[in-house]
Amino acid sequence: MRSGKINLYVESLTRQPPVFHITPERYARVAARLPEIASRIEPVLSFDGEKFAANVAKADVIVGWDFDRQAIRAQAENLALVHITGAGLDHLRPFDWLPPKAKLTNNSGVHGEKAGEFAFMSVLMLNNHMPQLIHSQAARKWDRAFASISTGKTLLIIGVGHMGAEAARYAHRNGLHVLGIRRSGKANRYVHEMGTPDRLHDFLPRADFVVVTAPAVEETKHL
DSSP states (O other): OTTSSEEEEEEEOTTSOGGGOOOHHHHHHHHHHOHHHHTTEEEEEEETTTTHHHHGGGOSEEEESOOOHHHHHHHOTTOOEEEESSSOOGGGOSGGGSOTTOEEEOOTTTTHHHHHHHHHHHHHHHHTTHHHHHHHHHTTOOOOOOOOOSTTOEEEEEOOSHHHHHHHHHHHHTTOEEEEEOSSOOOOTTOSEEEOGGGHHHHGGGOSEEEEOOOOSGGGTTO
């Protein structure tokens, strides 16, 4: 921050879908909404590491999904923050590349509302036999599949964090009985019964549908 401004390096990857690309146009739209903050930032926007080598040493903040982590460890003396444009961090382990004074943050929580909508859509599709109907459609076969409404049925959510809580909210307001599993066992207003992971085998036989929104960590491997 020698210039008095925050040196921001943003890395996008062409191998990722365009929704993840931080382009000059997208940055400009955000900067226009937050002019006071934007005036304090010196941004460098890059794709596929093309500007990484020239900017890593002076970067105060790095934003993106994946980087040359060994170069960060060796050269990023000014680095205060690395922000990951997603919720998952497994691809960055082990974290020994992160400078001691730098913090690592992610986008955990920003997908909650969309994830809740998607989860409930999936429940409705399962309840109404949509996989069977799609298969029949592809086979050019007229196949009627009858179903009762989802109201009153039981949904088990494994992992009631940001996304799981949103799934519970959608299900609760549409009349489903919601069971939840979370490590802490802490209650949620949209979950009728909450349990810790040791209750999983008690809850499973009661569920008509199961939604898994648990993080991919060692404890959930092969769940």
